[in-house]
Amino acid sequence: MNRKLRFGMIGGGRGAFIGGVHRIAAQLDNQAELVAGAFSSDAERSRVSGEDFFLDPKRVYASYEEMARVEAAMPADRRLDFVVIVTPNHQHFGPAKLFLESGFNVVCDKPVTFDLAQAKQLQAIVRKSKKVFMLTHTYTGNAMVKQARALVAAGKLGKIRKVVVEYPQGWLATRLEASDQKQAAWRTDPKRSGAAGAIGDIGTHAANLAAYVTGLKISELCADLTAFVPGRKLDDDGAILLRFHGGAKGILHASQICVGEENNLSLRVYGEKAGLEWKQEHPNELVVKYPDKPAETWRRGNSYVGDEAKGATRIPGGHPEGYFEAFANIYREAFRAIAAEVAGKKAPANLDFPTIDDGVEGMQFIEATVLSSKRGARWVKFPAVT
Incomplete structure (x- = not known):
């Protein structure tokens, strides 16, 4: 691809720890940029979070449902390539299901869902959608x-x-x-x-x-x-x-x-x-x-x-690497798959990032x-x- 990947975030707004980690990791290699988000279930908190990130107010949403509907209708040169879900466990399944079925690749925090039944259902949705699903088991990136x-x-x-x-x-x-x-x-x-x-x-x-x-x-x-x-x-x-x-x-x-x-x-x-x-x-x-x-x-x-x-x-050796770099490493691997999916190409061989199958396990x-x-x-x- 000759451009950065565009992503949106669900959760992770003002005051959230893990949202900031994801934003840093996803953008560390300069291969992706945050362009949209439903950063909180509270519409006002989502709005001010969008201001924090200098986003277009029209792409800062009051709910993930609104975000999915509006972003899916965007022209190809503007629409999101993937979404990142950084909410508590019970709020993973709904947005993951909706965005996969709306044609978006998904990155999700772990554990993948609220319970095993949801995880198995989501696994079937991922396979049917043929979209990329990455689960952030961070430490495998070290x-x-x-x-x-x-x-x-x-x-x-x-x-x-x-x-x-x-x-x-x-x-x-x-x-x-x-x-x-x-x-x-x-x-x-x-x-x-x-x-x-x-x-x-x-x-x-x-x-x-x-x-x-x-x-x-x-x-x-x-x-x-x-x-x-x-x-x-x-x-x-x-x-x-x-x-x-x-x-x-x-x-x-x-x-x-x-x-x-x-x-x-x-x-x-x-x-x-x-x-x-x-x-x-x-x-x-x-x-x-x-x-x-x-x-x-x-x-x-x-x-x-x-x-x-x-x-x-x-x-180089002697300069310590750790949490952010490990996070960015699994993002970088996922980007190889997401870029191929967006371009309509076959996924690269030897991809190394956690998937929905790891989530089910x-x-x-x-x-x-x-x-x-x-x-x-x-x-x-x-x-x-x-």
Whole structure:
């Protein structure tokens, strides 16, 4: 294409954290520009958010339904190429369905929908529409996560035996939702978050990261979920045992009541020949461990890393890259597919971004985890059969 992609945003207006992240990431490579939005369910908030972003007032909408109707009627040289959905979980399905059926590509925050039934319905809509659907599992965009994946795929670790993935946070160690903290309020509300709290919010990230790096699929799981904070309706802590197809076993821990922790996502993978460790708070490093020689610390930006990591590296070694760059990397991959779709061409080979299928797996993970815990931490098949 000889122009930037045009996108609109649903949610993410004034005061929203994740909306700003998406706007920065989507525009970091100068391949896309924000031209429209329904930035809030409150029409006035949407309007002033459009002013913040210096948008044409005629393309700032009071609702996503109005946005879909007006934008679909735009001439080809003005209409949107894709939309970005950055609302709470219960408000994902409606706009995703409408915009896909109106002929637009879609980028959506995770988890993909409110429940598994919606996710499966949306999966069918995506396939029928033949549009691009990208889910923002951010951490798969990190260069050294891609290096870890390449090492596993090349057999450098040997057959995988053990996977340990942890995502502790501490920001919900008190009943923050009782204050005016909107991020806490919707994440702890079953009417907006869905069946799970911490497991839905960050446990899905942990499960997706483990699957992305190892290529392993869960066969069974055993979960113990707890709401430690009095009065909280959804889990704020979870411990899950995993069994994978092929014989590997794993442990997944996700918690938002670990006092003092910030965003300490980490992954350890152990095979017959070697192990590796990656930590989100130190994303530029990958530690590779051996039984008969010292551990190696691989660093992003060096000549010895593989092509996958090099392709996700933006600046020379020693200059730290992290969250925004990882986000931008998955956007950049999605743009390859969206640009091809807009041009009526076949999608490029070897695309590397999370899709609706990852979204369905995430909802299956939530469902199975909640079911196992309700049954007294009993093993359940994955996907769960209720």
